[in-house]
Amino acid sequence: MLDILEYVINKVSLSSKDFLDIRYAYAMGESFTVRNGRFDSVSNQTTGGIAIRALIDNAWGFTTIVKTDKESIFQAAEKAMRMARTGSKYTKQERSISDSWVFEGKGATTIEIDPRAVDKEVKFEKVVKTEKAAREYSDSIAESSSTYQESHGNEIIINNKGTKVENETHVIRLMKNVIGREGTKMQSVFDSAGGAGGWELIEKWDPEEEGLKAAVMAEKLLIAKEPPSGKMNVVMDPSLTGVFIHEAFGHACEADAIIAKTSVLEGRIGERVGIEEIYVYDDPTVIGLRGSFAYDSEGTKARKRVLVESGILKEYFHTLETATALGMEPNGSGRAMNFNVTPQARMGNTYVGGGDMKIEEIAEITKDGVYLKDSYGGYVMPAKGQFYFSCQMGYFIENGEITDMMGNVGMSGMTLEVLQNTFAIGKPWEPAFEGTCGKGGQWVPVTGGGPNLAVSNLVVGGTE
Amino acid sequence: MTTEENLHDLAEYVIKYGTSLGADQIEAYTIFGSVKSIQIERGSIRRFTDTSNSGLGIRVIKNNAIGMASTTIFTEESLEKTIKDAYALAEVSPPDPNFKSLPYDPRTAPTISGRFDKTIVDISVEEFTDLILDSIQKATVREDAIISGNFNAGIGERYILNSEGIDRFASQTSVSGYLGVKIQEGEDIGNAYYYDAATQMKNFDHIKIGTEAGLRAQKMLGSQKIETTSLPILLDPDSAYGTISPILSSGINAFSVFNKTAFFVDKIGDAIASSKLTITDDPFIPEGTDSAGFDDEGVVPKKLSLVENGILQTYITDSYTAPLVSIENTGHASRSSFASRPRPSPYTMNIEAGSVSKDDLLADMKEGIYLMSSSIHSRGDNPQVSAQINQGFYVKDGELQYPVKNAVIGCTIFEIFEKIENMSKETENRSGHEAPWMLLSPLRVSGGK
Incomplete structure (x- = not known):
């Protein structure tokens, strides 16, 4: 051929x-x-x-x-x-x-x-x-x-x-x-x-x-309790951290949205977007992960992308066109679902780097809030900087202790606030959320993950 | 493979070859689509696309076991392999005791007027572009407005043949488009979109797409976070249809009913909603975007009363699920793609209007939320709802105060149906979906303030 x-x-x-x-x-x-x-x-x-x-x-x-x-x-x-x-x-x-x-x-x-x-x-x-x-x-x-x-x-x-x-x-x-x-x-x-x-x-x-x-x-x-409602401290397990970083931040780093001026992260390379301890990367070269590939659909060799280092925005996801337009290097992010569609700037395996706190220590400093687990999907509006993601289940955190179980619930957050509002990063865990990401009618395999992560002021959409 | 004859010949070949292999029953589902697309970026043309695609899905039944295979490649070698794959999978699969038969329906499928418009087929790229440029101009409410979007015009054809005698063909045209507009004043962002779809060019309101997208973006400036509280919710027609339709689709499809995961299992004859809710499902609306003279198995459907004054009237079925729930086949088989197995799904739901004016519904609201193209629904099989407000306004003393950001409505789908307090007498048709404004009694709203 x-x-x-x-x-x-x-x-x-x-x-x-x-x-x-x-x-x-x-x-x-x-x-x-x-x-x-x-x-x-x-x-x-x-x-x-x-x-x-x-x-x-x-x-x-x-x-x-x-x-x-x-x-x-x-x-x-x-x-x-x-x-x-x-x-x-x-x-x-x-x-x-x-x-x-x-x-x-x-x-x-x-x-x-x-x-x-x-x-x-x-x-x-x-x-x-x-x-x-x-x-x-x-x-x-x-x-x-x-x-x-x-x-x-x-x-x-x-x-x-x-x-x-x-x-x-x-x-x-x-x-x-x-x-x-x-x-x-x-x-x-x-x-x-x-x-x-x-x-x-x-x-x-x-x-x-x-x-x-x-x-x-x-x-x-x-028989779990109904989830609470309102603005609160949310501790995420590694799976939920994965979908959180994918929706909250990953999509806004896709450079086709940057050149179209429809991402709140446009023009923010070099700016502080999170606390000093935040490290976010995407790596499609890790063997075995669902979002891994050797070359993207434009023929660019895939490589690790460091999105945020020490809280500073470092890199976008590029196609050949976006890299040319922004004077940056292509990084193998042009993915197409099949022959019927054109490549778009996409994620692969998106992770938050690990910290050193145990979950019990995170619960203790969280004091009151929720510990939510297992991704249940999400979406983002990059132009507005507002995202949504949901979990399958969780636990209440009361007086620094993880207590009763609760059912599934969705959350809303603002892209430019959440990484600044991070207050605890757990030890790295390997389990990742394995998903299929949709954008512009195209679905591609991805993963996400990281440590337990604690963020303040997320809006939890429960009924109580 | 762009002619009816070619696709029909291909489907006939599949039936004959599959039968010769030893299939007890076999079905061929073929589609052809040709679409012109124009992508808009920063207010001007980015990309022209012209694609033609075909697909074939085959279902083989052998000893009550089902095997399926699909392909987009129509060479003789590929077709033979696909038929053999489906047959081989049926041979190795365990039998399904619930499968009775592929359908046969001798009725003539009704012709639905206005499903085909030669203007859409013949439109040149230049003519289509001129129309889009008009839309962009309307959306340019300010010099610095960031406008993006996509427009499509195309034709789709489908053939369904099976070994029991089903032999159906339908074609339809469609034109659709959306524009998103972003306006920024410092850190304040106004972002909104508007879309339309039609089967006839004359019904496609490209001017309104631009006008509404621009106006809505302006309205979305100055968004604020709100306190967590319980508030009544007023839904515009787009939000009302987008809320009610998916809940009812999941709630009454016979496949989920049989599996006991439908929201409204064993509820025929019972109240599932407030008495204000009356809904019919109509497959035959002239010029309707979701209309069809036969379903995705070739069976002729009929107009159904789904909910009458809050009482559930029926489930929707296809050939597989009808015997399982002891209801006749209502002709609601639907495939998400040519490769998929059909499942019951509605056509166009008609939500009955009320007697109050939409202005009065808003004027009477002391405090609440007005949703604009922002539906409240759950994930498929889960009745718990946590729905982010994408385009919504805080209402005080009957007036829209400001757009809401970072807020989530938490409830169950049962609450939504029970809390339908009123419907407006006015309705609005968006992309072939007609609905009134709908008022819900207070629901829990989590805010970021």
């Missing part, structure tokens, strides 16, 4: 300041879900095609095709260029891609046991046993489900500046979701394992233990 793409790149007529890239993306996936004792969905998915972007005279043109012959790709490239030229008549901003960055190489997810070689019965057993262990625990379990997913992708990225990259990704995931119900009260418990890699990442998942753990928690939550 690379030779066909090279042929097209060499054939199209471009000036030296123009940019054109061609991305071949092919992905195969397998997934199945067992719900309440029945196989709910057993499926294979294949997607494949070619994406072509052209940046000419400050405007982009973009098209996709599924045919992979030279002539069809060439025609599509011409179409993308025509669209860019038409767009250039209307645009008022300057846009370009620097000639400085050329990447060549091959990357691949480290994989020990290829899931495609694992017998389906073995895969089925993981979900069947997980689901069953949870379902049979108690009559209060209304629904138990377990899902297995694996996906395998190949990307070839080539551009007229000289980049030629081939990248192979493998992502695996095993999930459990348990819903407890007593009358109108319902509580969900969700957890997953896996990452970028092979069967080895879920091989140690003990189905009976995992299913039971979720069911026990779901039942406990049915």
Whole structure:
């Protein structure tokens, strides 16, 4: 395929300041879900095609095709260029891609046991046993489900500046979701394992233990107290710290929002955004994590990004375009969900650096507040600097002690306030939240995490 | 693969080949979409996109077990592999005792007028751009307004064939767009957006997108944090539809009812809301963005009364779930993508208006919150609600005082339904969804003050 793409790149007529890239993306996936004792969905998915972007005279043109012959790709490239030229008549901003960055190489997810070689019965057993262990625990379990997913992708990225990259990704995931119900009260418990890699990442998942753990928690939550309401001190567990930093800060660091002037962090590089002890980084090169990759969808080699060091904003997530516009270095953040869409500035594995306090010490200085656990998703409005995230459960903190359990609740905060309001950082923990991040209709695998983190003045949206 | 004939031939081939492999039943679901998109950044054009995409989803049933496979690649080799994959998965999957049969429906699907507009298909990039530039101009309420957004115009086609005799085709056009506007005065940020969608170009109000986005951004300046308290909530039609629709969708879909996770299990004939709530689900609204003459399994639906004066009337079903809840197949199968298994989902909900004017609802509010395009709903299967106020105003003595920031409404979906105090007599249609203004009795509001 690379030779066909090279042929097209060499054939199209471009000036030296123009940019054109061609991305071949092919992905195969397998997934199945067992719900309440029945196989709910057993499926294979294949997607494949070619994406072509052209940046000419400050405007982009973009098209996709599924045919992979030279002539069809060439025609599509011409179409993308025509669209860019038409767009250039209307645009008022300057846009370009620097000639400085050329990447060549091959990357691949480290994989020990290829899931495609694992017998389906073995895969089925993981979900069947997980689901069953949870379902049979108690009559209060209304629904138990377990899902297995694996996906395998190949990307070839080539551009007229000289980049030629081939990248192979493998992502695996095993999930459990348990819903407890007593009358109108319902509580969900969700957890997953896996990452970028092979069967080895879920091989140690003990189905009976995992299913039971979720069911026990779901039942406990049915009799847990209602969460409180109002502004208060919030201590987050590592999973919640992950989704918190992802929503509160990560999205606002995405440089496509910076150049569009729709992030509150625009122009704040070098400014203090958090207390001295705050260290925030994103690293897509960590082997095994769900948000890891070797090259992004523009062919840029992935590297660790230090977002905040000693409380000072250091770096944004860049695509080739944003790095050019801001005079910074690209850092491998241009991710695309599939061949049908264009790369956007995205996160990979976003973490808060660890401190040295034990959870008991954090509770003691928190005095009164809540200790919240396990991510339940979130979103952010970067232009406004307001974010929302939620947890699956938590505990009250009263007089410095962790006390009664509470159910799920959501929280609201302001991006420019929260890192300044951090007052305690725990010892680093490894467990991370494993998620799928949505932006502009594209969903990509990510993780987040860090230590227990204590923040004052977060708004907790409970009912009491 | 852009013609009806090609997609139909492809689906027929799938049925024949799958049957020859030994499938007991088989279904082919094919889609084709062609979309022109224009992205706006800082008030001018950033990117033109022109893409055409196809997809095929196959469901094979063998010995009551179901296997599914999908592809976007329509070469003969890829098609054969996809059919074989689905068949192989059905062969290795355990049987599902609840599966009865793929559907058959001999009725002629009604033709819904106004679902196709050749103007949208034929619009040139230049014409579409001119229309968007008008919208941007309206949104430019100040020189320094930061305007971003996206507009789409396209056509979608779907074919559904199965081995039981279903053979359906539908096509529709759509045009949609949104603009976000940000205005900044020092640290004070006014940020808002507005969107519209239609199946006919004549119904697409691109001028209003710009005008409303700009006006709302100006209104959002001067936001303040509020105290934690309990306050009545007045929802604009967009917020009312965005609140009621997802709660009811999760609450009455027969798949969740069967699994005992629906909010309103065993509640047919019971009060699930205040008597002010009456809702119908209408698949056949002319020019409706969510209208359809048949569902995603090819079954013809009908207009349903869902809630009448607060009393739940029925659940919504598809071929799999109808026998499980002992209700006829209401034709509500819906797929999130061509690769997905269908689940019951509503078409267009019509929330019945009240008798009070919207102005009186606001004027009578001593203290409360007015929500603008900011719905209150929970995560799918969880009745606990913690919903951030994205665009809302603090109300005092019947007047909007200032926009609210950093606030969360905490309640349950049951409370929301019970606390519907009144509906306005006026309704507003946003993107094909018509709803009145809706007043809720006090709910807990957590504030950052």
